[in-house]
Amino acid sequence: MQSLGLTPNVKHYGSVVDLLGRAGRLQQAYYVIDSMPMLPDMVLWQTLLGACKTYKNVDMAEMVTRKLVEMGSTSDGNFVLLSNIYAAHERWADVGRIRDVMKSKDVRKTPGFSYIEEKGVIHKFYNADKAHKHCKQIHGKLEEIRFKMKEFGYAAETSFVLHDIGDEEKENALYQHSEKLAVAFGLICAEDEARPIQVIKNLRICGDCHVVIKLISKMYNREIIVRDRVRFHRFKDGTCSCRDYW
Secondary structure: OHHHOOOOOHHHHHHHHHHHHHOOOHHHHHHHHHOOOOOOOHHHHHHHHHHHHHHOOHHHHHHHHHHHHHOOOOOHHHHHHHHHHHHHOOOHHHHHHHHHHHHHOOOOOOOOEEEEEEOOEEEEEEOOOOOOOOHHHHHHHHHHHHHHHHOOOOOOOHHHOOOOOOHHHHHHHHOOOHHHHHHHHHHHHOOOOOOOEEEEEOOOOOHHHHHHHHHHHHHOOOOEEEEOOOOEEEEEOOEEOOOOOO
């Protein structure tokens, strides 16, 4: 870059870290951050932590989380990502330890919610929400979706449940995630099937919801757009614009 008269800045290094992280080259991504001529910001470390989640790299995730804590980060998202990685390896004692650390630092997990607009009215859903006036229809639609997906060979991604409970309970918990409720409501209310179902979520979409919404887009021949904390996801014909990396 310097030969072209450009001086690399943090954003340039961030792009390299993101690319290496996507490719699973986490050690090289760490080296890039550690050898930068300027101090890395939290975004760089959080980018690497996200890659650790994708590739379920516990050791690197622990190291990166420590760096973020040392920098003064109080984001619940960092701890949740680390908990997700522990849960994927069924390290429940470590999941519990992270909860204790969050309590000691007064870091509270942000409740997940999703919302969708229908005929000028905003409908907001929380996880396991049963307050909506169309609750029965929504959960009925989810059961319909659940049945159809099994024909496609779907199996719930229970590693995204951060509690040491039975597989059936984990599956039921996943089916009550707010983005699934919002999408089911969108399917019920849709009058114009050519119009995309659009949902906004305040947190990062979980891996199981991502798989499910891809399948819904294929089974119901619908375009679904979900804006989560990280990016836009455009689901169509069983695929997502993020190419399963977010």
